[in-house]
Amino acid sequence: MPRATFNNKQATFLPALKKDVDAYFKENNLPKTGNWKLFSKTILFLPLAVLLYFMLLFYPMAGWIAIILCAVLGLVLALIGFNVMHDACHGCYSSRPWVNEILGYTLNLIGGNSFIWKQKHNILHHTYTNVDGLDDDVAVSPFLRLCSTQKWVPIHRIQHIYAPFLYSLNTIFWMTYQDFQKYFTQKVYRTKLPNMSSKEHIIFWVSKVFYVLVYMVIPILVLGWKNWLIGYLVLNAVMGLGTSIIFQLAHVVEETEFSYVGINDTIVIENEWAVHQVKTTADFSPKSKLVTFLAGGLNYQVEHHLFPRISHIHYPALSKIVEKKCKEFNLPYNVSPTFFKAVNSHFKLIREMGARPL
Template structure:
């Protein structure tokens, strides 16, 4: 039975009214668009161009196996960075005010073997609405039965080691995505507790066509043109995706599964006794918010609080929004969670995994 949740604490809804007013005023007073600027277009061009360049260099067959393996690692990194910096903003409608531009850039998801149609439902709708709510936010289902991120989830003895084996499992995220996840979600009747009707026939056609094209360009064509053995080709492909998966997995975990973030349980199975925007503050954390390097490579997702409150604003503007959101949260005596660096967030995630890997006292 599907359970649609409602956020019922209207008394705390004034926070979002205020912070949205202040953010709107920032853009109006400075005469700037909330969408991509020149710096954002330059960054998108860098990642897309770097991805195409690395792929072309590998296919040129002018390098030895070890050099091509290094390029495959670079290709995995650039694939993750395209997801963060180009696809993610575009699918949220944040890259441009023109829908066709967002749709075109959102198609960059196909370059990394993923499907934008199903991502828009599972991420934009489900994850952004029901963040960190067990049973509703499927992003919490990292490896069911292996990784425990919810105290109410049944405990299994091997989970006492999850703070060690979780990280290698994160590396499998990309391989699961291109071979399993999209197909599975296309045929599910629900995503989380959100009803999922059958996609239009056109989307099925796009799914199978683009997946086949991805397999051809990354498995069949390299096998034809490269002087590599079958096992060398498979190793390069797998290593590329292990790198990509680890980067993708870690960025999500460091934003939502760290000490201080909540995993609220609905009352009466249908109610979250909190305002939606306040819920986002309670379930999301920033990491390395002052790092220009993290902002550049993570597509602003090191500032997840700002992203969750303003997903239709291009991430290039998040540094300015951070000051506004943080001050407004302080004004309303609300939490604003952040880890000062990537490594402090990583350590926090590790400690939380270790804690959740222990059997509860009950």
């Protein structure tokens, strides 16, 4: 099993930053968890998804309207993931652990599994960000080469052209294949999953049966399999593209760094953990209120990676403190001013990674 450790003994950046961030919360008398802004998103998105689902099944409408509504439902499901599930799974939606646990299961309602995702995301991705060999998020597919340590094959030459197509299949692949692969191998990429309790086994199977019934069997019975197939593909294209792009813009752009650990190796990352986070992560369109609202603050990914247990609604305020501290410590503070500049940077990078290595 690959392993990596950080040079945390002489850590200076994180303690200094934490001091300023804690002072901000104290001065403003704020909890680090969510507030009405987050709760209002929850009571908007969750019922909207249910309403759209039932409208699509039982309200007669023209085909093109149904296709648009499927796309909207895909977007709303992605927004539930970014805004509600993500904070809840990090334990920062609410100060009450049971609220976080219950809302973490919104991932299971979308088709995933919160237990497996917490290992993949909270532990592997958030600790070993962009470490090829440990971070499952950069090991998306053999058809995509995201960093120079990954194996090159000739088809990568055109990966920047077909990448959006693969991204649009992301959630179908995740819900119907990757979760099962992780479950049956009890591994996330190359790292063993912690033992699953009987409760987690039951939740896994109940959620997957729920997914098959709600997203496949019931729509096929009501609408016929052709209509279902079109709707299912449209819904997932939007949800998959949305989730992939938000991830890629935060970690796989020209400014972000990568490292590598071999299958049975242990590496020491020369930086303290927080410095590693700053170097492997980027913000995008920080000034856009719309992007911040929709992406659940994931456009402030640097702040999220430094403080994953603080709710995303605080990130715009924290970004000023983080940027200042990065300057003070002579560290990069990666930020793309707009969404499209970040998209451009991602595609430039994967085009570069797709060229035959020298």
